[in-house]
Amino acid sequence: MNKKVLWGSTIVVILVFTASALLLSQFRSAEDTSGENRPPIPHSTIQSALKEKTYTSQAVIGAIGDVLLHNTVYEDAEEGGTYDFMPMFQDVETFLQSPDFMIANQESLPGGAHLGVSSYPAFNSPYEIVDALQKLGVDAVTTANNHTLDKGAKGALSAISHYEEIGMPYTGSFKNEEDRKDIRTFNVNGISFALLAYTYGTNGIPVPQGQDYLVNLIDLELMKSDIKKAKELGVDMVILAAHWGNEYERYPNDTQKMLARELTNAGVDLLIGHHPHVLQPIEKMTTEDGREAVVIYSLGNFLSGQEGELKNIGGIANITVQKVIDENGKRISFPEIGFQPTFVTQSRYENYRILPLNAAHQSGLVSFPEEEMVSHVMSNE
Structure with missing residues (x-):
């Protein structure tokens, strides 16, 4: 009985060993890297492998035009010594919150009411805006x-102080040279x-x-230098806001x-x-160098007290950015x-919306x- 079991076990071991040897031989043959007898890898397999190594991300960058508070606007917002501008935006709030990142041009200097609010030609707006x-x-x-220095260095620095107090990122005017050199990245x-x-x-x-840092002036060489420094930080793209052009020209x-052309060729996206x-x-x-770039020549007034339909x-411009690696x-x-046109309305200089x-x-x-307005804006897109 014991001999039969031993003999049977020996046969099983031999069979298992033989089978393993055959399998190992086939496996090594399949792994042969000489390529002499290996069938070609299907093209679809290569494409699938490449797709697996592709990284894609997407974001929507939003931008609005000039926020320029004439006296009729801030007087309409005044409530017992403070200012409430929120009702003016209530009909477009969802549009403002839709992009992943929203940029606004705060044109009238928000130096704060303690400096005395004022309108054209030397603006100073309440912090509340x-x-x-x-x-x-x-x-x-x-x-x-062009209104950054309407209240001199004191006004510009007061505005910056409030930006920093509430944690609002700003760029274009700075509190000192070190601040100017600190390129804002997101x-x-x-x-x-x-x-x-x-x-x-x-x-x-x-x-x-001695206070050139208070406002960035358009200087092509300076701008190209700043763009180069921004690119050296390793960012995927550069966004630049330019206060330029002729007033009221379409x-x-x-x-x-x-x-x-110069700025986009220098690296602005x-x-x-x-x-x-x-x-x-x-x-x-x-x-x-073959890159795509988008130029928005002017977004007009987003909120102001100017009169006339076109003014x-x-x-709101919505720019979808896609990064592929x-x-x-x-x-x-x-x-x-995308572009969502807006209109500032009021009734006898009250109820601005x-x-x-x-x-x-x-x-x-x-x-x-x-x-008609979308067609005008998107005519060169």
Whole structure:
């Protein structure tokens, strides 16, 4: 009995060993890297492998035009010594909160009521306008414009102090040289970007000697240097706000076009324009190194006390940014550009409201239909 079991076990071991040897031989044959007898790998298999190594991320960057508070606007918001601007934005609040990152151009200096609020030609706005923008979903403000020095260095520094107090990122004016050198960078949905801002001038008000950091002026060499420094930080893209162009002109001038070409070739991916106080077109460009770039020449007024239909039409640009990393490297593209036109309405300089243009047109408040303004803005896209 024991011998039979032992003999049977021996046979089983021999069989298992033989089978294992055969399997190992086949496995090594399959692993043979000589390629002499190996069948080619199907193309579909290669494509699948490459797709697995592709990384894609997407974010929507929003931008609005000039926030320029004339006396009729801040007087309408005044309530017992404080200011409540929130009702003015209630009809467009959802549009402001929709993008992943929203940028606003705070044109009238928000130096605070303690310096004395004032209107054209030397603006000073209450702090509360910045508080409202933050509550509405604005993630950063650009502050380089022709009104930055309306209250001198004291006003500019007071505005910066409030930005920092409430945690509102700002760029374009700075508290000192170290602050100016600190390029603002952000990361949204895995897409990193730097935000820069510059203005053509300060309405003839000289920049105080030794305080050039108070406002970034348009200087092509300075801008290219800043763009280069931003790129060296390793960001995926550079966004630049330019206060430029001719007021009340609906199309960019030659200087704007020249700067747009120079700046995008230097590394700017998204250029946002302000100052004309009316809408100008959006243009998609191809740079000398083959990148896609988007230029928004002017977003008009988002909130102001100016009069005239075209001056009261502004809008919200929504730029979809896509980053793809694959075997060819990294690339940024703009698969979708959206624009929501808006209209500032009021009744006898009271009850200021920002409305979607379509709603304003249907109510008979403005003669320009939404389709016409969208067509104007998107004509070069």
